[in-house]
Amino acid sequence: MVSRARERGRAGEVAAAVADPELPMLTLADLGILREVTETGDGRVVVTITPTYSGCPAMDAIRADLSAALRAAGYADVEIRTALTPPWTTDWIGEAGRRKLAAAGISPPGPAAPRAPGPVPVALGPVRRRPACPNCGSGETGEISRFGATACRSLWRCQACHEPFEHVKEI
Template sequence: MVTVLTELRRARHIAEQVPDPELPMLTLADLGVLRDVSLTPDGTVVAGLTPTYSGCPAMAEMRADVAARLRQAGFERVEIRTVLDPPWTSDWITDTGRRKLAEHGIAPPGPAPHRPAGPVPLVLSPTRPPVTCPRCGSADTEETSRFAATSCKALWRCRACHEPFEYVKEI
């Protein structure tokens, strides 16, 4: 007889393996977007996802992918919930996720800035430390565009090896 705990572990394992649609080298678990997987008394699998930022266009795809994978695994009732509190932070990217980003030529984010509760202060000048090149390891890099293929990434160039690379922004 299959126990509820066994089914919950199986559902969680399946949801943890779903790749991110924008960064397919990462799973939603690597990215820290998969917040929770639970099982209701009627057997519904409930997965909670937190968007990387408000209005993230990949959320619809993430929800559909998690639901499809769970249904393909035999879970008949699946519910995907968007979890907005607490908001996602790039600090939730796992060490494995950071390693995978670097292996694919994308610089992982540094620590997210600490923001106290209340109004967000306006900062007019750059305060970000240099980004290390994921290809050669040099810190002699420069930002070439604040936006890349997705809003959560920026374009950078290494002055040492002259290679361009993407950088996941701290949020």
């Protein structure tokens, strides 16, 4: 199931177009963290977002970017809320977002493992699947490092074209 933000009016369009600070080729809507945008009749906007994981360091930048974009669009009263349930999953990244990741040379995540309600365990064990190389499409890839530029990405190398690439981990 892909989460879709309930966007209302122009404020929803503005919020949906804000770029993610860690994956700037994606918008917050592409990433699936934009949950709801409510525009009231008196010019007030309430935006609800969900972090990709607890403690995500990009949340402060996301809040600031959302607020700045909405204020620049003429909304003086902006409130950014955080919703932790249900927790975000990489399954919420839309098809457009997956295409944008691949076009940028980043392997998009596969399907996330089913999980029970409650806290999401962080698995540091072996990788469940080998991602395809976003450069040549080969499935013959090997993990270089479990952690990349951010905790939600890992570093891989293609055995066919020998190019390194990042992969968005399945959460």
